[in-house]
Amino acid sequence: MTEEILKVLDGEIFAVWFLIGAAFVFWMQAGFAMCEAGFTRAKNAGNIIMKNLMDFCIGTVMWFICGASLMLGPNLLHGFIGGFSFDVFTNYGNFDYSSFVFNLVFCATTATIVSGSMAERTKFSSYCIYSAIISAIIYPIEAHWTWGGGFLAQWGFHDYAGSNCIHMVGGICAFIGAWMLGPRIGKFDRDKEGKVTKVNAFPGHNLVIAALGVFILWLGWYGFNGAAATDVPTLGSVFLTTTVAPAVATVVCMIFTWIRYGKPDVSMCLNASLAGLVAITAPCDVADCAGAAIIGAVSGLLVVFGVWFNDNVTHVDDPVGAVAVHMLNGIWGTIAVGLFATSSAPGFAVAGIEEGLFYGGGFSQLGKQLGGMFVTALWTVVTIYIAFLIIKKTVGLRVTEEEEIMGLDVKEHGLPSAYAGFAIMDISNTMTMSVNENTNLGEDNYEAASDAKKNAAVPVVREDAADIPEMHTGISKVVIIAKLSRYDKLKRAMNDLGVTGMTVTQVMGCGIQKGSGDRYRGVEIDATLLPKVKLEVVVSAIPVDDVVAAAKKALYTGHIGDGKIFVYPVSRVVKIRTGEENFAALQDVE
Numbered sequence: 001m002t003e004e005i006l007k008v009l010d011g012e013i014f015a016v017w018f019l020i021g022a023a024f025v026f027w028m029q030a031g032f033a034m035c036e037a038g039f040t041r042a043k044n045a046g047n048i049i050m051k052n053l054m055d056f057c058i059g060t061v062m063w064f065i066c067g068a069s070l071m072l073g074p075n076l077l078h079g080f081i082g083g084f085s086f087d088v089f090t091n092y093g094n095f096d097y098s099s100f101v102f103n104l105v106f107c108a109t110t111a112t113i114v115s116g117s118m119a120e121r122t123k124f125s126s127y128c129i130y131s132a133i134i135s136a137i138i139y140p141i142e143a144h145w146t147w148g149g150g151f152l153a154q155w156g157f158h159d160y161a162g163s164n165c166i167h168m169v170g171g172i173c174a175f176i177g178a179w180m181l182g183p184r185i186g187k188f189d190r191d192k193e194g195k196v197t198k199v200n201a202f203p204g205h206n207l208v209i210a211a212l213g214v215f216i217l218w219l220g221w222y223g224f225n226g227a228a229a230t231d232v233p234t235l236g237s238v239f240l241t242t243t244v245a246p247a248v249a250t251v252v253c254m255i256f257t258w259i260r261y262g263k264p265d266v267s268m269c270l271n272a273s274l275a276g277l278v279a280i281t282a283p284c285d286v287a288d289c290a291g292a293a294i295i296g297a298v299s300g301l302l303v304v305f306g307v308w309f310n311d312n313v314t315h316v317d318d319p320v321g322a323v324a325v326h327m328l329n330g331i332w333g334t335i336a337v338g339l340f341a342t343s344s345a346p347g348f349a350v351a352g353i354e355e356g357l358f359y360g361g362g363f364s365q366l367g368k369q370l371g372g373m374f375v376t377a378l379w380t381v382v383t384i385y386i387a388f389l390i391i392k393k394t395v396g397l398r399v400t401e402e403e404e405i406m407g408l409d410v411k412e413h414g415l416p417s418a419y420a421g422f423a424i425m426d427i428s429n430t431m432t433m434s435v436n437e438n439t440n441l442g443e444d445n446y447e448a449a450s451d452a453k454k455n456a457a458v459p460v461v462r463e464d465a466a467d468i469p470e471m472h473t474g475i476s477k478v479v480i481i482a483k484l485s486r487y488d489k490l491k492r493a494m495n496d497l498g499v500t501g502m503t504v505t506q507v508m509g510c511g512i513q514k515g516s517g518d519r520y521r522g523v524e525i526d527a528t529l530l531p532k533v534k535l536e537v538v539v540s541a542i543p544v545d546d547v548v549a550a551a552k553k554a555l556y557t558g559h560i561g562d563g564k565i566f567v568y569p570v571s572r573v574v575k576i577r578t579g580e581e582n583f584a585a586l587q588d589v590e
Helices: 002-040 042-072 096-115 122-146 151-155 161-180 207-226 230-259 266-281 289-314 324-341 364-393 401-406 410-414 420-425 453-458 484-496 544-555
Strands: 189-190 196-199 461-463 478-484 501-509 529-539 563-569
Touching: 002 042, 002 096, 002 207, 002 266, 042 096, 042 410, 096 122, 096 161, 096 324, 122 151, 122 161, 122 364, 122 410, 151 364, 161 266, 161 324, 161 364, 207 230, 207 266, 207 410, 230 266, 230 289, 266 289, 324 364, 401 410, 401 453, 420 544, 453 544, 461 529, 478 484, 478 544, 484 501, 484 529, 484 544, 529 544, 544 563
Parallel strands: 461 563
Antiparallel strands: 189 196, 478 529, 478 563, 501 529
16 A cells, blocks of 8 residues: 555656656746847847747747647657647646646747847748747657657657757758858858858857856756656656766867867857757667766767858858757767667666667667658758748848848847846947957948948938028038048048048047937937047038048948948038138138
8 A cells, every 4th residue: 555655656746847847948948048149249139038038939829729739649640740639728627738838848949949040130020930830830740750659759769858859850940041041241251252251250249148048058958858757767867967968068178179279168168068968868868877978078079060060161150059059969869879878777668769889789779760860850851941931932031231230129129228227338239339240241342332231330310401491501511420540531531522621529429329219118328438530521512422422431341330420401601700601601611
């Protein structure tokens, strides 16, 4: 009797742990949000937070509409798909609530992986659409093959917690999405033939937030990998392998980058921790400590290779390294089951698979892993390519040049900055940025630059005098705010145009335009002042548009924050020495 009670109690405890694990996995959304925001630029932080919030919320809606049925329903078409049902609505009293919630949070993880690779230039509306498609169709169907009793599970394919079903799938979607979207403006320098000549680094604006995201993800991974365990030895072993693999991956990455680049790379080591976690996810229940260490060591090198390969070979711009972390290490983790599965691991007996190649099991399990991985990858490539292609041809995938340059926070969400009081120090702001990789517009030739790039580098503000008759004098005042280093070139450009009279002062320029309408909760944002040079000219005979064009060309270097031009109508000009007014007063000045 006591034995039966203990058995029931044990089952209840692990049922509760199952739901606690689901909560851990949900909390990983915060980790993904922090990691992605920290690895990208501040002008897009609000957009990234919004995406990570909405992919879970949209995923939940898609999950109870159809995703849960497609994954968890009874086998149809020889285990290809789950049977569609509305049991969550029609049979709620006898519904498996725990399984519904647990698999939902895993589904949301797949969708959020894609966000990082396509960050900083994707339309928010398009993101919502493809996130819904992944949650409703792509993930549930392929997950059914492995975890819903589908044909891969019947075949003996093993993926304990998702190296294949979640991370490789999400990574493939991320790679194809980033490829179809194209790189961020300024990421790659190209020659006249379009060949990439230089890869520009876009440092993340806040590695502290990124590191917090990694620690949150690591903590969540204990639920991600361990929630399905139904006995203490298996749970303990899963916790061990989930700790060893990322730790070794990070150490190996640190040593490699220290030797390769002369310094241990912080952001790469953060990626390496995640890479080790991704790789151990499939074999965490069937690997031992030695196997976990080897899996982690390979991950630490693979993630560095993946980042380099994307930058220098495929030229796919992946801001957070999601392809290297999730796709490549998802593949590696899936294969690792066929190499390192051992009967000494507590979870091996429950898994019902054969030992791996390095533990005397031969090639049988490895072949199953490769076959299952290939089928899953093929499904993902075909479905996500079709989805992205349809979105691209209809609503469009990418924001405009102007929206990308100004930042998605302000253009997509009407949010001047995600950092409130810290906005004055945001180096991605259009007027406070110094020349660096983050300000690069990707084209330093003024003649070849698009209008959007010219306007981003040197915006022009004009005061309209159409409704003020006394302003119709044909005289204009042009005020040019520029960097001190561009003064000589600007002066020569004005002289070449015939403008010889000018007033020049050294001023402190506002980091955020006063009166531009940038507000938070109705309160105008304070501005930061930086040293600038202000050049003022008054013109009448010389067309004001010529002055503006010459100034823009002189100031343009292909970077945001090259300068700003203000044009005002002038109602009256008086020369003190002679008393001449308006046009006559300017004749010995222009």
